[in-house]
Amino acid sequence: MSLVERDLKVIWHPYTQMKTALPPIPIVRGEGACLYDEDGKCYIDAVSSWWVNIHGHAHPYIAQKVAEQLIKLEHVIFAGFTHPTAIELAERLLNILPSNQQKAFYSDNGSTAVEVAIKMCLQYWHNQGKQRTKILAFKNAYHGDTFGAMAVSGRSAFTAAFDSLLFEVEFIDLPDPSNIENLKSQISNLKSELACFIFEPLVQGAAGMLMYEAEYLDQLMSHCRKEEVLLIADEVFTGFGRTGKPFACDHVSTPPDIMCFSKGLTGGTMAFGLTTCTQQIFDAFLSDDRLKTLFHGHSYTANPVACSAGLASLDLFLEPSTKENINRIATGHRQFALKIKDHPRIRTTRQTGTILAMEWETASDTSYFSTLRDTLYKYFLDAGVILRPLGNIVYILPPYCITDEQLSYIYSKIESALDEV
Numbered sequence: 001m002s003l004v005e006r007d008l009k010v011i012w013h014p015y016t017q018m019k020t021a022l023p024p025i026p027i028v029r030g031e032g033a034c035l036y037d038e039d040g041k042c043y044i045d046a047v048s049s050w051w052v053n054i055h056g057h058a059h060p061y062i063a064q065k066v067a068e069q070l071i072k073l074e075h076v077i078f079a080g081f082t083h084p085t086a087i088e089l090a091e092r093l094l095n096i097l098p099s100n101q102q103k104a105f106y107s108d109n110g111s112t113a114v115e116v117a118i119k120m121c122l123q124y125w126h127n128q129g130k131q132r133t134k135i136l137a138f139k140n141a142y143h144g145d146t147f148g149a150m151a152v153s154g155r156s157a158f159t160a161a162f163d164s165l166l167f168e169v170e171f172i173d174l175p176d177p178s179n180i181e182n183l184k185s186q187i188s189n190l191k192s193e194l195a196c197f198i199f200e201p202l203v204q205g206a207a208g209m210l211m212y213e214a215e216y217l218d219q220l221m222s223h224c225r226k227e228e229v230l231l232i233a234d235e236v237f238t239g240f241g242r243t244g245k246p247f248a249c250d251h252v253s254t255p256p257d258i259m260c261f262s263k264g265l266t267g268g269t270m271a272f273g274l275t276t277c278t279q280q281i282f283d284a285f286l287s288d289d290r291l292k293t294l295f296h297g298h299s300y301t302a303n304p305v306a307c308s309a310g311l312a313s314l315d316l317f318l319e320p321s322t323k324e325n326i327n328r329i330a331t332g333h334r335q336f337a338l339k340i341k342d343h344p345r346i347r348t349t350r351q352t353g354t355i356l357a358m359e360w361e362t363a364s365d366t367s368y369f370s371t372l373r374d375t376l377y378k379y380f381l382d383a384g385v386i387l388r389p390l391g392n393i394v395y396i397l398p399p400y401c402i403t404d405e406q407l408s409y410i411y412s413k414i415e416s417a418l419d420e421v
């Protein structure tokens, strides 16, 4: 039996239409921006394997650090015990985050990092005997697939089966010059009930790489701060260089109270989540009263192997060549966007750092389920490029190590798709 046949017998894949989806492509090896199938064909990973990979696949330095950790200590309970790798990763990350971030809470993935952040905020108020239980979020937000994370995400086809069970959230529009004052008064009207505001800074990835300006985010953040609404920056996607700076919050002057990380945290090596917070939040749980404890802990909290991948990825991230690569990709994207922006099939292009999104003209459906999406996906795969359009939005966000040749090849395939598909 082939790998595909064996897969189809036993595996249930995420986000895959059961009856009509293309069969999965077995990948047996990765190197740099390339993923190789059994026949040695390279697929250029132009979406960084669902946005997680930043330094390339099977990076030898990360592999070595992980292997060293594995034979020293693979795991230890993280309640009542600690280990040096978790401490070092927290010290080094807090050192490069906004200076108000003082404590690190580990978990398993992006969704759990968000769950922890939401629980920290709700219990922060609960521990002080204050009735602030509402959460503010952006329309079209995506914060994960677990129930709490789903509740603070926009209602969509993905949440439809569960909508009646999701707790109520106040959703507001993305800020722009025309609505910013209105958004501020909406917040002021709700302030005494609002526990926190959760947002994807600068880029709403899953919504279709929707982008908004740092200046207006900053105004919203500082307004929330004034009204004592806690700020949760969900940097699960934008963290670790995606937006051109180390973190999307480096583009604003108001520091958030809480930050969530996952995806790039281990360089795309393994699942891991991190929620950081201020001393003020931590202190609201510091008590002799056992009921003030944050009762949240996953079996694999602060797994030493995941921490070692995080440390190795951080070493690579802080090398000057990574910053150069990020700038090189951003420049390439800018030039390519200029070249195609007047093509009759391009509605708009938008870019933040290493993320370039192109909205295609289409007479038909623009949803995630559009036929154009499926046609483009297959067209790029046949050309050896992994691009997964979100409806009629084609986006590129490659690992930072992608070569100029690989980047040019992706651009050329997008250009030919514009003329041929």
Ligand SMILES: *Cc1c(COP(=O)(O)O)cnc(C)c1O
Pocket: 109, 110, 111, 112, 114, 142, 143, 144, 145, 200, 205, 206, 234, 235, 236, 237, 238, 262, 263
């Ligand atoms: C992917 C994503 C999540 C969820 O992360 P998982 O590791 O897939 O659970 C949360 N927030 C944002 C902004 C994301 O892009």
